[in-house]
Amino acid sequence: MTSYNTVNITRQDEIAPGFYLLSFKSPFSVHQAQPGQFVYLRCDNTYDPLLPRPFSIAMVDGGKNEVAILYQVVGRGTALLAQKKELDRFTVLGPLGRGFTLPPSGRLFRPKGGPKRVEPLESFPPSFLRIAVVAGGVGIAPLFFLLQRLKDLPDLTIEVLIGVRSIKQLLLATEIKSLSPQVKLHLATDDGSCGFHGSVTEILATLLKADKIDLVYACGPEAMLKIVAELLTKHNVPGEVSLERQMGCGVGACLSCVCKAKGERENSFRYRRVCKEGPVFPVQEIIWEE
Amino acid sequence: MTSYNTVNITRQDEIAPGFYLLSFKSPFSVHQAQPGQFVYLRCDNTYDPLLPRPFSIAMVDGGKNEVAILYQVVGRGTALLAQKKELDRFTVLGPLGRGFTLPPSGRLFRPKGGPKRVEPLESFPPSFLRIAVVAGGVGIAPLFFLLQRLKDLPDLTIEVLIGVRSIKQLLLATEIKSLSPQVKLHLATDDGSCGFHGSVTEILATLLKADKIDLVYACGPEAMLKIVAELLTKHNVPGEVSLERQMGCGVGACLSCVCKAKGERENSFRYRRVCKEGPVFPVQEIIWEE
């Protein structure tokens, strides 16, 4: 069901300074895509930059079978992409990778008595699941698609925690609020221009301390994810994070995009492909580098 | 007076399928530019393609101080250029090289009794100069600018000979006709869709045979220029041709763009830089390769 195709852009908007929302006709059925999966796309038809760029699926429109990505211009590839307009064409490989596990599912693990003994979440289902979705900056992209799916599930509450540098970089807040009454939005800004003045992980820490969260999904800068991981371990709460690594093939063939994950034996490690076993991993699996 | 600058495109039109006329604000005074000189410009801001591309100055607008180039899309650089539109910016180095010698001038040589003994044209001035301007395909570009300058000179008639594959590739014919009553247009097409069915060099041969031409300026495919050179030698008529070579620096520094020219001693040769001593050369100077 993954595919490689040239597609048309249907719309592109700069939704905040330097942040673009780009929609295209999906070459695959969006109903089969999982939140957290990504597309690998070529920003332009040149050998420089050479590689495609990975972007999480940020939104799907089931009616039109369209996909949108939300991206920040950080370098040449994204700058080229930002120049594209309606009807321009580019190649899309995807959907790729393994996305977030929607509850309930066997892929979620809750550590009991430390990270070593783990059990599938099914064996430990709270009757009412209290979810936190934690986004740092453009990390909201895969989480928005996740929210599009979560909002239709029964028996859960969703706290959306968004951390951005400043209110100017706040993305999709209105769209998130109008998703569902189950969703509650918490904001944190580095410069205090809106919401909590400080890091989004501090909000998460408060919620966890108050034992208000059963499950966490997070995406954002690796430094943030590392703190999220520490908090989850400390409070013995399961969660999943979406990682980023420089990619080569995007499909699991080249072994470029690996991250260090816990191995089968104690203190051992193994390399996991972010493009294939990830980009979403159970938070306890990852060995965070300093 | 040559310069290196980023300039704005003021206009771009596809004047025939695959042929574009692109105007930009000139960073140099167009009054000082010579017909036959070229600009070296970067089609895009990528390392692939890496080098700038050379284009003859095809038209100048003295009032607006604008330059236009006329080009054919043949590869990636020209394809990128064709995507540009008004207000897009690109870098222009120029004007570069040595252009056509406007009569009368010491740079024109008329061979007497064969190509070896040559004399400056001044020593042999026909009271009334009969000029032929011979263009093959997009080779009309520098010649149009030449015509813009020639048309103001006294005491000459101008036969413009244009050869193209088919009428669809005919460029600037109306503009040429309206330049001046001195100008007479002859057309040749490979497919017979307009004018003489055959090669433009056959028209030139007829005119030369009838002793109707004192001086020739030519630009076009090298195979055509070679025939022009043979005709001129045979009829002992002076002329200048504009050559093309793959360039590196465009300014004479790298010695990449050389063509083989006659040396000082008999049967000797020397390499001449197309970007510096050319692109326009007296026709007898060139040693044509098979």
Added chain:
Amino acid sequence: MVDLTIEIAGLRLKNPVITASGTFGFSQEYAPYVDLNRLGAITVKGITLLPRSGNPPPRLVETPAGILNAIGLQNPGVDYFAASILPYLSQFEVPVIVNMAGETVEEYAVLANKLSELNNIAALEVNISCPNVEKGGLQFGSDPAAAAEVTRAVKNNTSLPVIVKLSPNVTRIETVAQAVAQAGADALSLINTILGMAIDLKKRRPVLGNIFGGLSGPAIKPVALRAVWQVFEEVSLPIIGMGGIFTAQDALEFIMAGAKAVAVGTANFINPRATIDILEGIENYLRENKIKRLSDLVGAAHCKQ
């Protein structure tokens, strides 16, 4: 109809388009995009005797028209390959070339022996040119005598055709080619990646975990083409050309320079269907230029008119 078949080291390929080792995984990953049965052959990721976890990340960085990689031969080892990967590959009607590497001559020998006992392997590609491992790899590939020794060790332990993959990181690649030819190699693969590096200005440290990496992609095409040309002039073994082949035009340049077959590497990352696009492009070229047999083009650029 044009004849695309080509013979290399006794192997008859239905067409000259092969995957380059390490860029196509074990081919499952590309099966959704490519009809594997259409390929001339599949060369798998480098296999070692024991599993290897590879180099610490970052393992890849983009460079102008190229990439640097330092995977470090991460692979599950020959036993896992035999048990779990080869059966998958065997379903297809496509010759499987196994790329193999070792840290000692002995290891190459044992590995060759093990691989030769397996079914459904068409040939061995001996990697003596990997710049990304401390021991073995480049060490063997940059010394003609060592290269010959490895070649002999492999030849003595297999009846499969032996393709030796050479490194461009040498003063004279022809000399190494000659040495492995004399040692019994049946064919040559040229080239492996060129040793390079990149520096992270923010960290003021090399980008790659391994410091050095191997440069591949369009950037190295001129160097690869030159290597094929040079070896074709001096050694009569069939050559599999590779290094920056992204289009049918690129592939045809290699063939005219003397390659009998071509391998597509980095291009797969940019266009997962690159192999097929190249194959179709070659076929069209032959048809348009009324060339009946691809083999008529091999080395064509060497003949002076």
Added chain:
Amino acid sequence: MVDLTIEIAGLRLKNPVITASGTFGFSQEYAPYVDLNRLGAITVKGITLLPRSGNPPPRLVETPAGILNAIGLQNPGVDYFAASILPYLSQFEVPVIVNMAGETVEEYAVLANKLSELNNIAALEVNISCPNVEKGGLQFGSDPAAAAEVTRAVKNNTSLPVIVKLSPNVTRIETVAQAVAQAGADALSLINTILGMAIDLKKRRPVLGNIFGGLSGPAIKPVALRAVWQVFEEVSLPIIGMGGIFTAQDALEFIMAGAKAVAVGTANFINPRATIDILEGIENYLRENKIKRLSDLVGAAHCKQ
């Protein structure tokens, strides 16, 4: 104010930005675009004892993120250089480095001698790495003993600082570097171009008149950077780094890898003001990062934290 001065082989340069030989002509051509007095030094096109007409065209072809050139050391010879070019260069307040080449060791010696009798030459750059000439050039650069011999011959015939320019077309560039260091070289330039080629599909012949050419430009940056890194680790001579330097970021990578100065080559063709842009970019970087002396950055990427 940041301190951009750097000392190389006893030469004090006001900043580290130098022009790469053969890409800046004799600098007149670039004078309309560049204030020559702002350059750290100017390295002129390679000079030989007698005039050379160079290789038959085509001499240049574009490749992905690079160019191949096969100029073949076209130059007017040392006498013309002394009479007609050096006086022009002497007007400027900028050290002139003369790049020199020969076909025999003897020729290098005689040329060094002749050049040393002239005024206003700051240093000699000995080109033993030109891939585009049949005799000399690469032949000397790819053999450590021959490289050392040329170095000694030049050293014995000059009191000027001697910079030896090395080729990347070798198995171990550190070995050649070591050999010329022992032979008395005062500094090293790395790297010259990488041997490559391109084929013209229409003609079915090599594009370049010389068949082979030297690859330069962004494509080779990873290889050049690696060479600088390797030589910095093993040889203590000052290094002038070059190969694909197009931006200040590129230059800083070379400096962190161990280059004391950088030379800008192919970039001049794309941006005639590249040298000045790079100089200003380096200055800004130092200022923004509060680094007082450029020399503090040299080799910075080698120190493990």
